[in-house]
Amino acid sequence: MLNRRGLLKLASAIIGGAITAAMAVPAVRYLVFPVRERIVGGTTGPLAVADLHDLPDGTPVRVPVRAPDQRDAWSRSPLVTLGAVWLLRKGDTVTALSATCPHLGCSVDFDAGAGQYRCPCHTSSFALDGARSTGPAKRGMDPISVKLDGTRVLVEFRRFTLDIAARVAV
Amino acid sequence: MRRALDWLDERTGYRSALGHALDEPVIGGASWLYVFGSVLTFILVLQIVTGILLAMYYSASASDAWASVAYIQDRVPFGWFVRGLHAHGASAMVIVAGLHLMQVATYGAYRRPREVTWLIGVLLLGLILAFALTGYLLPWDQKGYWATKVATGIMGSSPVIGGALQQFVQGGNEYGNLTLTRFFALHVFVLPALVIVGVVAHIALFRRHAVTPRWGRDETWLAARTTPFWPTQATYDIAAMGAAFAVLAAITISTGGVGLEAPADPGSGFDARPEWYFLPLFQMLKYFHGPMETFAALGVPAIVGGVLLSLPFVDRSPDRSPWRRTPYLGALCCIVLGAGALIYLARADDAADRALAARVEQAGVQARLARKLAADGVPPQGGMAVFENRGYAAQRLFVQHCVSCHGAPSALMPELADEARLLEPAARSAPDLDAGYGSRAWLRGFLANPDAPEYMGRVKKVQALGENRMPPAGLAGAELDAVVEWLYAQTGARDAKPELVAQGYTLIEEGKCTDCHMVDGETPDIAPNLGERGSREYLESFIARPDRLRHFGKANEMPVFHGKLSEEEIRALAGFVHSLSSMPAATGKVVAKP
Numbered sequence: 228m229l230n231r232r233g234l235l236k237l238a239s240a241i242i243g244g245a246i247t248a249a250m251a252v253p254a255v256r257y258l259v260f261p262v263r264e265r266i267v268g269g270t271t272g273p274l275a276v277a278d279l280h281d282l283p284d285g286t287p288v289r290v291p292v293r294a295p296d297q298r299d300a301w302s303r304s305p306l307v308t309l310g311a312v313w314l315l316r317k318g319d320t321v322t323a324l325s326a327t328c329p330h331l332g333c334s335v336d337f338d339a340g341a342g343q344y345r346c347p348c349h350t351s352s353f354a355l356d357g358a359r360s361t362g363p364a365k366r367g368m369d370p371i372s373v374k375l376d377g378t379r380v381l382v383e384f385r386r387f388t389l390d391i392a393a394r395v396a397v
Numbered sequence: 398m399r400r401a402l403d404w405l406d407e408r409t410g411y412r413s414a415l416g417h418a419l420d421e422p423v424i425g426g427a428s429w430l431y432v433f434g435s436v437l438t439f440i441l442v443l444q445i446v447t448g449i450l451l452a453m454y455y456s457a458s459a460s461d462a463w464a465s466v467a468y469i470q471d472r473v474p475f476g477w478f479v480r481g482l483h484a485h486g487a488s489a490m491v492i493v494a495g496l497h498l499m500q501v502a503t504y505g506a507y508r509r510p511r512e513v514t515w516l517i518g519v520l521l522l523g524l525i526l527a528f529a530l531t532g533y534l535l536p537w538d539q540k541g542y543w544a545t546k547v548a549t550g551i552m553g554s555s556p557v558i559g560g561a562l563q564q565f566v567q568g569g570n571e572y573g574n575l576t577l578t579r580f581f582a583l584h585v586f587v588l589p590a591l592v593i594v595g596v597v598a599h600i601a602l603f604r605r606h607a608v609t610p611r612w613g614r615d616e617t618w619l620a621a622r623t624t625p626f627w628p629t630q631a632t633y634d635i636a637a638m639g640a641a642f643a644v645l646a647a648i649t650i651s652t653g654g655v656g657l658e659a660p661a662d663p664g665s666g667f668d669a670r671p672e673w674y675f676l677p678l679f680q681m682l683k684y685f686h687g688p689m690e691t692f693a694a695l696g697v698p699a700i701v702g703g704v705l706l707s708l709p710f711v712d713r714s715p716d717r718s719p720w721r722r723t724p725y726l727g728a729l730c731c732i733v734l735g736a737g738a739l740i741y742l743a744r745a746d747d748a749a750d751r752a753l754a755a756r757v758e759q760a761g762v763q764a765r766l767a768r769k770l771a772a773d774g775v776p777p778q779g780g781m782a783v784f785e786n787r788g789y790a791a792q793r794l795f796v797q798h799c800v801s802c803h804g805a806p807s808a809l810m811p812e813l814a815d816e817a818r819l820l821e822p823a824a825r826s827a828p829d830l831d832a833g834y835g836s837r838a839w840l841r842g843f844l845a846n847p848d849a850p851e852y853m854g855r856v857k858k859v860q861a862l863g864e865n866r867m868p869p870a871g872l873a874g875a876e877l878d879a880v881v882e883w884l885y886a887q888t889g890a891r892d893a894k895p896e897l898v899a900q901g902y903t904l905i906e907e908g909k910c911t912d913c914h915m916v917d918g919e920t921p922d923i924a925p926n927l928g929e930r931g932s933r934e935y936l937e938s939f940i941a942r943p944d945r946l947r948h949f950g951k952a953n954e955m956p957v958f959h960g961k962l963s964e965e966e967i968r969a970l971a972g973f974v975h976s977l978s979s980m981p982a983a984t985g986k987v988v989a990k991p
């Protein structure tokens with residue numbers, strides 16, 4: 228049997244609990260909304276980054292990748308820089324490597340003297356084809372697929388999960 | 398569990414603190430009239446929680462604020478609910494604060510020794526109003542923008558320091574980014590800090606002096622009925638909080654949250670109305686003009702504040718019974734009734750104003766349209782740029798400048814259909830511009846019968862050319878196909894077939910067309926140039942100066958838009974006309990049979 232005190236305690240607990248629950252459910256849905264949602268994104272498909280004639284033969288060139296149109300939550304902006312790639316021309320073929328270090332995401336430089344890519348952060352280094360030579364990176368630099376449209380060089384820009392040996396696109 | 402709590406209690410003494418909070422004696426016993434303070438504290442907590450949630454998505458910049466609020470409202474799950482609770486919660490604060498004040502005043506609870514508790518309470522009421530004033534602007538929509546302009550304008554009209562004060566508050570000479578960042582900083586940092594300090598002091602002083610029981614009871618009567626706060630009064634308080642929350646949630650759900658007007662447009666007119674609790678001031682400004690305006694806007698609130706603050710010092714009657722304190726309570730009642738009457742008058746004025754209702758309706762249409770267009774993302778120029786989405790701005794220009802002669806195309810967005818219908822002429826005086834304009838089918842129809850009404854039939858200057866006007870092309874079969882294809886390719890169409898285009902070119906060069914029309918260069922006479930005819934660039938040039946030799950020259954009847962519309966507007970308009978060709982013809986009326 229509940230006495231008066233117990234009854235009041237129960238009523239208070241029920242009302243308090245109901246208010247908390249009524250707020251907690253919407254609040255949690257509201258807060259976790261960005262998880263697994265494409266908040267930032269835009270045009271998918273190949274993006275033009277350079278002209279074949281502007282690329283020296285055999286020396287990598289770093290070019291920014293710009294999306295013509297990007298959504299970012301509520302806004303839509305033209306010409307947003309997404310990142311950068313290293314382009315390497317050999318004759319009429321071009322290959323591309325993501326400039327994002329596969330270790331923890333710093334921006335990889337090219338050391339022309341050594342003919343090697345070097346990350347300025349934790350001294351990972353990579354061969355001209357992107358293969359890992361030294362340092363903490365768990366895999367080589369990430370290749371980016373390239374298309375040629377006449378002399379226009381287009382890349383399919385991607386990001387990959389950092390600091391794992393496998394190459395998993397995100 | 399028990400041991401863990403013992404451990405905690407040993408180090409913090411939380412049990413005795415909790416006991417201290419719950420065992421407070423309620424002199425004379427619990428009462429439903431004592432719940433208002435607790436309910437206010439509860440709503441304050443709710444405002445803090447919903448405010449933090451809103452800040453997770455809100456962006457305080459002139460270009461992003463509206464877009465981010467529209468995103469909360471229409472995109473984030475329960476965003477409308479959180480925002481609605483926050484906005485209606487502000488109204489609830491004012492109402493409950495009013496009830497709290499009335500209860501305290503009726504019981505004479507502001508009297509010695511509780512004067513400071515009362516003073517802090519009055520200041521807290523002022524802070525609640527400051528919250529409302531700063532929060533109203535943050536969505537940067539038409540309503541907040543224009544209503545707050547009035548408020549800062551009043552500030553600017555105050556004597557001596559007015560101008561400087563206004564610039565300080567709005568962050569410069571005009572409304573912009575700094576206005577929002579300032580209002581945001583006030584709303585989420587400064588005012589909450591002040592309110593929390595005030596509430597803590599208010600409650601501490603209340604605990605020091607305890608509750609003021611009903612008047613006319615003697616000590617022994619009260620002592621016999623005194624109970625601890627927990628559980629009876631606490632349960633009353635919690636039940637009242639539950640009721641307040643239920644009402645707030647029900648209002649929020651039934652209204653779908655709180656409205657969001659179209660983005661702030663400094664170039665538009667808008668019937669700005671403040672929140673209901675500022676309507677008394679708003680209404681007074683209608684009655685007081687000239688130097689009296691400052692008195693009404695700043696003097697009256699100052700007097701009301703002064704009356705409230707001085708109450709504990711002037712009311713020194715020996716008895717707490719309300720009947721013995723009629724002058725003081727009467728003054729309070731006059732303030733409340735006066736404010737109520739002014740609110741009623743403001744509402745009644747608006748309700749009687751038909752023109753206002755129409756403008757409000759129109760503003761609602763704009764607001765819904767803006768929010769619909771915002772689903773495509775708001776361009777970086779800011780909220781207003783949302784109207785460029787989906788070609789809305791271009792279509793609107795078309796409705797305003799083209800429909801009265803060319804008629805309304807069937808391809809307009811539904812939001813423009815009403816306006817277009819109003820402007821649709823009884824008799825069109827120019828070629829139809831509808832879905833399919835410039836397409837292969839349209840070109841075939843034109844070549845077969847240029848004098849059909851939907852083509853040049855209604856153009857008086859062309860018809861007046863008599864013999865000199867264009868005859869039907871008299872082409873058929875493969876020849877017609879080829880000429881149509883060449884003309885179609887001139888519009889910049891990507892799907893034109895190259896071999897046919899080449900054949901068409903030969904036919905045009907060798908046939909009768911070039912007797913009057915030129916392909917390259919400028920046709921010296923009345924016949925438009927055919928090279929790139931119907932392309933975007935051609936349409937831009939045509940809309941700007943249709944009387945150019947490249948276009949109709951002397952036979953031109955269309956108004957010149959160069960100088961009347963900006964280059965950007967002409968470009969947008971040309972873009973829309975150009976896009977008609979690839980829209981499926983809805984009626985089949987315009988596109989004649991081949």
Ligand code: FES
Pocket residue numbers: 328329330331332333346347348349350351362363364
């Ligand atoms: S991020 Fe490049 S080596 Fe660590």
